[in-house]
Amino acid sequence: MKQLLPSFDIPALDGGLVARLQHRFDRKTKPLGSLGQLEALAVQLGVIQQRPDPQITRPAMLVFAADHGLARAGVSPYPAEVTPQMVLNFLAGGAAISVLCRSHQMDLKVVNAGVNADFAPHPLLIDRPVAKGTANSLEAPAMTPEQVHQAIETGAQIVYALADEGVTLIGLGEMGIGNTSAAALLMARLTGEPVSACAGRGTGLDDAGLARKIAVLEQVLARHADALEPLEALAALGGLEIAMLVGAILAAASRRIAILVDGFIVTSAVLVASKLAPGVLGYCIFSHCSGEQGHRLLLLHLGARRPLLDLGLRLGEGSGAALALPLVRSAVDLLNQMASFDEAGVSERSE
Numbered sequence: 001m002k003q004l005l006p007s008f009d010i011p012a013l014d015g016g017l018v019a020r021l022q023h024r025f026d027r028k029t030k031p032l033g034s035l036g037q038l039e040a041l042a043v044q045l046g047v048i049q050q051r052p053d054p055q056i057t058r059p060a061m062l063v064f065a066a067d068h069g070l071a072r073a074g075v076s077p078y079p080a081e082v083t084p085q086m087v088l089n090f091l092a093g094g095a096a097i098s099v100l101c102r103s104h105q106m107d108l109k110v111v112n113a114g115v116n117a118d119f120a121p122h123p124l125l126i127d128r129p130v131a132k133g134t135a136n137s138l139e140a141p142a143m144t145p146e147q148v149h150q151a152i153e154t155g156a157q158i159v160y161a162l163a164d165e166g167v168t169l170i171g172l173g174e175m176g177i178g179n180t181s182a183a184a185l186l187m188a189r190l191t192g193e194p195v196s197a198c199a200g201r202g203t204g205l206d207d208a209g210l211a212r213k214i215a216v217l218e219q220v221l222a223r224h225a226d227a228l229e230p231l232e233a234l235a236a237l238g239g240l241e242i243a244m245l246v247g248a249i250l251a252a253a254s255r256r257i258a259i260l261v262d263g264f265i266v267t268s269a270v271l272v273a274s275k276l277a278p279g280v281l282g283y284c285i286f287s288h289c290s291g292e293q294g295h296r297l298l299l300l301h302l303g304a305r306r307p308l309l310d311l312g313l314r315l316g317e318g319s320g321a322a323l324a325l326p327l328v329r330s331a332v333d334l335l336n337q338m339a340s341f342d343e344a345g346v347s348e349r350s351e
């Protein structure tokens with residue numbers, strides 16, 4: 001299925017630049033290393049942008065929405081109608097991500113990747129559905145190879161258009177009832193972790209509901225036991241919004257755009273993208289560790305030991321990514337605006 005992947009050229013990040021940017025930070029008027037993780041964050045932005053003074057211009061939040069056939073297997077306590085209803089809520093400005101994008105001056109775009117509904121045109125809506133939801137992966141592969149290809153291509157095109165408008169950082173979010181199941185399936189298949197370590201309560205399953213979800217997901221994995229390659233796994237187990245996220249991640253990295261990764265579902269898309277092109281990881285900023293069971297372990301598989309925030313969020317939509325943007329802005333401002341010891345005439349360490 002590899003030939004169905006559009007080609008992405010991910011620039012390798014320049015290790016020498018890391019040392020030069022860190023040296024620039026080390027000359028600032030503060031004890032060495034005292035800005036902790038913010039230093040590495042600013043350095044990462046500088047390396048991504050290949051400049052000593054990284055800039056965050058026109059930050060955009062892309063929320064990809066789609067429906068899941070697997071939702072019919074009772075893996076979520078909420079009905080599938082919530083997906084289109086929440087899309088309308090995003091467009092009307094009443095959802096958590098709407099509020100957070102206003103709070104943090106992010107340009108919100110909602111992508112219909114495959115919701116089971118029709119939408120009237122709206123300035124915030126990018127209406128590019130590949131289908132009206134996925135097939136139920138208990139019965140068939142969730143997507144055909146062609147649908148996966150189209151979704152990846154569409155996600156990439158959306159990001160290329162933003163790059164052409166001067167966007168240098170994107171936040172990624174999602175909406176799709178049932179998608180913690182799709183994400184857990186991808187995690188289990190691509191990391192080899194047991195389903196019980198990958199599946200969580202999602203929107204609030206009780207103990208019996210979680211046990212049922214785990215049993216369903218084990219059946220799905222057994223049904224698609226031969227879907228081992230990342231694109232095959234994505235087609236068999238994933239979702240249209242997850243496939244579009246994969247395209248968006250690959251395209252962002254190929255244009256040197258920094259990616260603020262949200263919660264469990266977006267991180268599952270990073271997992272797939274990183275199996276296709278490991279270089280994408282250098283472009284990812286892991287904004288937070290979600291309360292969803294499985295997220296911390298998934299982050300560890302991706303080498304992300306210290307996501308920026310740990311607030312017990314379990315929402316998705318891009319909420320954690322939007323909340324982390326002020327930290328990224330602060331990191332970059334500190335690197336760009338702090339005086340050095342020489343500039344400020346401050347004495348340096350004497351021993």
Ligand SMILES: Cc1cc2ncn([C@H]3O[C@H](COP(=O)(O)O)[C@@H](O)[C@H]3O)c2cc1C
Nearest residue numbers: 076078174175176177178179180202203316
């Ligand atoms: C009102 C509402 C708003 C949401 N916003 C994000 N999600 C989150 O919950 C869903 C995943 O959980 P599960 O796999 O349990 O269905 C996704 O849509 C995710 O974005 C929401 C869920 C609900 C109910």
Ligand SMILES: O=C(O)c1cccnc1
Nearest residue numbers: 263264290292314315316
């Ligand atoms: O971590 C997430 O992204 C998440 C967790 C629960 C429900 N929806 C999303």
